[in-house]
Amino acid sequence: MSDSANIDTYRRRFLGGTATALAGLSVAPGVFLHEVARARPADEAVTSDVRWGMLIDTNKCANGCNDCVTACNEEHGLTGHGRPETDAQWIRKVELRDKQTGHTQSLPLLCQHCEHPPCVDVCPTGASFKRADGIVLVDKHICIGCRYCMMACPYKARSFIHEDLQDQLPHAPRGKGTVESCTFCVHRVDNDRTPACVEACTAENHNAMVFGDINDPDSDISKQLKQHSSRQIRADLDLNTGVRYRGI
């Protein structure tokens, strides 16, 4: 009896392991099983056990490639009015040039989802806030459009909506008179998916962006952060950003 029970246990473990290995092979790059296993039910609140973060490898980020920006604009229905100074921009490509050597490199810059976000510090209404899982958001219901947060952000990550809008997407409500910025695609993350920019970068096989839980030592992003040196932009401000860069 006990022998057969042991065999069953062994067999189950073995079969489970095989299934996991097979699933691991079949899942798309950048999508890992532990994320599937951690799926949070829709009626459960986010917790600080998770901290979402992103690692961007600037060596893999091609000059002139705009796939992440396009994906973001499409995902959230961001449309311009031909006025780049004021058009909404949740993620943008920045080109760095070494004046001495002329070497250029390119990187996407988005809300860095700081642990100590200056935008939250300065917000007079509490509209700018950090979710328990580290995602920095604007509650547009109470945003009065004062734009202090835009001035406080060292990364110029926020935009103000100047125009009346129509045909917003159901998952990305946006409206005149409020400030907005990258949400780490919170509507996707809550459904166990990766942000649109990361998905686009991976789909084009650039693989310059990794998204995941930096509190989980087994996540791909944590392993990569442990293995390679990475930097925060303006680390001197001690904001402990959720977005890290390699190769700058």
Add this chain to the structure above:
Amino acid sequence: MLNPMQKILHILLALSMAAGLLPASAWAGGGSLLPVVPEAQDRFSETQGCVEPTDEMRRNHMEHILHQRDETVYRGIRTKQYSLEQCINCHVSDTPDAPRYSSEEHFCNSCHTYAAVRIDCFQCHADRPVKSSNPQTLSGQMKSDMQPSALSAMPHQALATEVISHE
């Protein structure tokens, strides 16, 4: 054009209605002032049309939506029972010529006009179900989640059990 006699009759009718002398339904003949509320696309369950009994929804839908709003924005709770997106998916048709909120034919505005209520939900939120004209922005699971057809295709029982856990 109304002749003077008809005008006086109308004024009298309106006055007696305001004083509660006549039920509102007496006015509801031709040229009714009562809202014409569009039918929903689906039922919540066999016994119940909306996510709460109709009387409760008529009086307190805003409380439910407001509560859900904060739960979703701050705590990431995305149950469907009181979500504005699901209200729209069920109460507004998904055809390209579906009315916008600015039209009195829009489910929400049909009543808000009657009740003289001005809301600003739809300055930011979509006032129609996600449009088939924009499918490339939606991919994979999210797409099936957000298509109104997904709601209708879902067995009522499944929807009910999913959302009760939120109570």
